[in-house]
Amino acid sequence: MIIFAFFFAHWFLSLFFQTFFQHRYASHRMFTMSKTWERVFYFMAFIFEGASFLNPRAYAMMHREHHAYSDTEKDPHSPHFFTDVFQMMKATIITFRDHLNRTKDVDGRFPGYYPEWPIIDRIGSSIASRLVFGALYTWFYIEFVPAGSEWLYLLLPIHYLMGPLHGAIVNWCGHKYGYSNFDNNDKSKNTTxxxxxxLGELFQNNHHRYPNSANFGHKWFEVDPVYPVMKVLHYLRIIKIRKAY
Known part of the structure; x- marks a missing residue:
């Protein structure tokens, strides 16, 4: 069914660019690329994340705080300081907005080495842009939801909040449920x-042990689906994967 195809395409494309561009590139600089390719991936992140586009600078700042203060009271989204996932999401959104508006005092360790594209940052973070993308998702559903399957409209809110939902799943589950390969002095887990x-984001225990490694998997059975894509891009000389340190 076309609606399911659209839903899963949006889910995985939005998630891919969040993990590839905002997380692995903007936050950790796991690889380098030319300014031209940076702009290409920046624009694609804006298009495929759509209504929930995440400003790369604000994302990087908040994520670096998360690593520095993992599962302490200063962690912007540790599940161990909130009664439920919704309270954690609310606090995360507030922290992200403070970074976006540059109203939050930050440690001098965190700024720098992230991509910025002012025009896309302004457009992508604007209410107007989010409403336009939301309207396009809604139009698609109106156009293609077949009669008798109106329950499919229940998927629409997920499209509107795709980025925050991905973050909530990773931050809540990845620090509460699963197993640990390493003692990282925090509560990070490999959920599955x-x-x-x-797309590999739930290998949180591995990632917190080796935060600059492009491959989130560690054991032979832990497959990070994004890493082979990065290897292909590296082979094609679109990106250059940095050696983890």
């Missing part, structure tokens, strides 16, 4: 040994 639904 097969992480295709979240």
């Amino acid at each position: 040994p097969f992480d295709f639904l979240m």
Whole structure:
């Protein structure tokens, strides 16, 4: 069915660019690329994240705080300081907005080495842009939801909040449920040994141990679906994967 195809395409494309561009590139600089390719991926992140586009600078600042203060009271989204996932999401959105508006005092360790594109940042973070993307998603559903399947409209809110939902799943589950390969002095977990639904993001225990490694998997059975894509882009000389340190 076309609606399911659209939903899963949006889910995985939005998630791919969030993990590839905002997380692995903007936050950690796991790889380098030319300014031209940076702009290409920047624009694609804006298009495929759509209504929930995440400003790369604000994302990087908040994510670096998360690593520095993992599962302490200063962690912007540790699940161990909130009664439920909704309270954690609310606090995360507030922190992200403070970084976006540059109203939050930050440690001098965190700024720098992230991409910025002022015109896309302004457009992508604007209410108007989010409403336009939301309207396009809604139009698509009106156009293609077949009669008798109106329950499919229940998927629309997920489209509107795709980015925050991905973040909530990763931050809540990745620091509460699963197993640990390493003692990282925090509560990070590998939620599942097969992480295709979240494209490797739920290997949080591995990632907190080796935050600059492009491959989130560590054991032979832990497959990070994004890493082979990065290897292909590296082979094609679109990106250059940095050696982890």
